[in-house]
Amino acid sequence: MEEMRKMREKTLCLLLADQGFGVSLSHDVLQNAILNHYDLGGCIMIYKPDKVSKMKGADIIAEYMMKEKIPYMIGYAGHGAIGMLDSFFNKQDDIKIVWPRIETACGFMADAYFRVTKQPLPVYVSTGPGPALSTCAVANAFYDSSAFLQFTGQAPLSQFDTGALQEQYRYHQADFSTAIQPYVKQSYQAVTAGQLSSFLPKAFKLMKTGRPGPVHIEVPYDVYQLEAETVVADPIDWSDSIAWRTGAEDRVIGSILQKLKEAKRPLILAGGGVNHSSAQEQLRVFAETMNIPVITSLMGKSSLPESHPLCLGVNGTWGHYPAVEAARNADIILALGCRFNDLHTATWQPGFAYNFPVTKLIQVDIDASEIARNYPVDVGVVGDIRTVLTQLIDMAQEKQVTGDYTVWHQEIAGYRKEWGDFITPYGQSDADPIDPRRLITDIRKVAPKDAIMFSDVGNNQPWVEQYWTTEVPNTHFTAGGFAAMGFGVVGVLGAKLARPETTCINVCGDGGFMMMPHAVATAVQYNLPCVWIVMNNYAIGAIRDLQKFYYGGRIIGTSFEKYEGRTYHDGELWNPDFAAMARSMGGQGVTVTKPGEIAGAVEHAIQSGLPTVIDVKIDRDITVPLTTTWQMPPIPPALPTFGKIKVR
Missing domain, CATH: 3.40.50.970 (Thiamin diphosphate (ThDP)-binding fold, Pyr/PP domains)
Structure with missing residues (x-):
């Protein structure tokens, strides 16, 4: 009976939390709870402990940001944001408000801050145009596995479905969440102040664990000022205590090492996941331990110093030739946090950037959906890059796993010389x-x-x-x-x-x-x-180049020229x-x-x-040399302008 009572109490806590009362559970013990529940003769009494505070919604946000030790809030004020801003007025010594001149820029700044520090910042905007303009920045962060917390305003609760002040209402009341859902890990709508106590720690948990990504919270104007009796959660209980950096089983690590040892032309491909996982040092140590060359994706650039003797540069449409040629001719590739998109893979055309499945692929990624999305895998590992690399290093060093890649390194030295001879004169051009x-x-x-x-x-x-x-x-x-x-x-x-x-x-x-x-x-x-x-x-040079090469040189809408009346003014650039x-x-x-x-x-x-x-x-007529290709159907793929296709 006692166990049933405890389970009933816990279930009720969870249900109340879902309704916005901000209950926190940790290690199966109710800690920092807002509500305690006791079963008395079939009736449930609810009382509030002394540490519960009556707080406005905006104060809950400000207090939680203090606990997360957030240094900056980035945003642009409007009717739907001033209620939040007021609660940060007395916290400016700890949290600085930064407001660039358009909402899109707010998200771009926060996205960049996360890429450098791995700390997500909150971004605030108003309603209507503000959220719409910010969506571009949210999507940009989502695609690149970057993160920030996006707050958008909404019409007051009493005015839902009236079309008041920029409300999205025609198909569903207060419905900006539908527009932003494809670009966030989660979208919340807080219709009570107490719900913010529940949503905030979950939002930071989502942003900071697993594959990073932005999270959205929509707050109606009045919810910032409405009050709730609540406890502001401690981030330690929600995200800092989660062990999410998973690795692989020893047998899988051993299998990967054995495959690399037996290979004649192995490669390591460092994608953006190496940088997101802060695994640059582990990448260097593993590459040196195994003496395996490293190529990167564009998002993986800077994961290994490009002066390092094992670094071949970036692979892709405009990649470094040593990386491209090595990838074409490798017999096995260990891919770390790379999603194999179109520009990286020469639009998946065999022989241009890769030769899968002739080349065997070992793919490691924190996101299971990316493994074998575009190429079949010989081994797929769902795990954190830093953790898996650490496992590989430990086992390789313990068992002294090495391979003989002498001929492979000699081939690569030839690729390096070809590329160096090609690019060096252009870098010294006095044109x-x-x-x-x-x-x-x-x-x-x-x-x-x-x-x-x-x-x-x-x-x-x-x-x-x-x-x-x-x-x-x-x-x-x-x-x-x-x-x-x-x-x-x-x-x-x-x-x-x-x-x-x-x-x-x-x-x-x-x-x-x-x-x-x-x-x-x-x-x-x-x-x-x-x-x-x-x-x-x-010019918008990249698009102008497509018009030059694929549309018969018919340049329209891509050169910045003076325009008078209905004609361009003698092609005068401006x-x-x-x-x-x-x-x-x-x-x-x-x-x-x-x-x-x-x-x-x-x-x-x-x-x-x-x-x-x-x-x-700059010279507007110099084009970037293609070392692989890229195709946008129905435009046919171009042949490389440097190098040649050699498929083993």
Whole structure:
């Protein structure tokens, strides 16, 4: 009878928690409970312990953020956010409010902050346009396994289904959650203040465990100000105490090592999961222990120093030739946290980037849904990259597992020489207009070794991929799967918030910079001395190149040209004066037109300690060399412009 009573009490606690009373259970003992339950003659009495406090919804949020030791709240105020902001007024010594000039930028900054620190920040926006604009940033984080907590406002509870003040109401009342669900790990709608006590710890648990991703909480205006008797949860009980970094069974670890030992041409593929798992050191040790070369995906770039003798660079459409050629010819590949997307795999066409299943695939990923999504696996392991690598290192060293890959390393040395002979002259080019490859090479020469690079989306991205070498782990970032232009332009601010003493650089195109030019104003306002280097070719270059090569050179809607009446004005190229724009916002602005000016301009920008925009006029007709291919049906795949297809 006693056990039945306890079970009934616990069940009721859980039910009440689901209704917003914020009950916390830990180790099967009710701790920090809001409600205690006693069965008296078939009736249930509920009383509240002394430590329960009467709190407004916004105060619950502020108090929980203090417990999470959140340093920044990033957002943009509106009717649906001021109720929350008021509760942070007296907490500004601990939690600084940062507000860039558009809601999309708020999410981009928080996303970047997480990539650098692995700490999710809260982002707040209002209703209607605010949530809609923020969705792009939420999706960008979701695709790249980054995380932040998105708060959106909503019409007051009493006005649900009236269409009041930007409510999404026609098909379901207060229904922004439907719009954002595909891009978050979970979407909550708090209709009581007490529910926030329950949702907040669960939101941080979801963001911080397993595969990272953003979480959304929708809060009606009045819920921020409504009160509830509650206890604010302790994060230790909800996420910090969860052991989620799972590994593999010893027999599986042994099998992987045996397969690698018997291989003649093994490779390790480091995907973005290596960086997310903070497994860069384990990657280096395992590669050195086994003497196996390492290639990366674009999102895995910086997981191993590119000067390391085992690092071959990035594989993919615009990858480094040694990595591409090694991947084509490997007999087994150990893939760590890589989802094998289209740009990485040459759109899955055999012989271009990979030769699965002729090449055997061992795939390790924290997300089971990614294993064998696009390629069959010889061995699949659901587990945390750092944990699995540690297991592999321990067993390899204990059993002294090694392989003889002498011939393989000799082949790879040939690939390296071919690539070096090809790229080196371009990096030294004195051509006028400026060759993009000279630009990236000179930035790298003068930037500190630990400089954080945020490349934006467009042709600047593969130029950085090929010519920017990373020497320090976790120092290269870009928008991958969702590929949101402008992410790098604003994301560099989030990096500077996270690492104020580190040089933070964004390389972007003129198209991407114009999407988020206000980033300079935010940098000046909050003293974030970032450096923006604009590759100015008066075009959305990546798309213009497709028109040139696949649509008979019919250029439309991709060149920035003067337009008068119904015709373009003699093809005159036009862009704003980006350097003048930066100066008008209180930063520095420099225009570079000659290759000899690059290094000095970048060095001065870094040393000045001021937000600086460097507008570089580049040759708009130089295209990024394809080392594999990419296809967007019905457009046929292009052949590589460097290297050749050799299928074993």
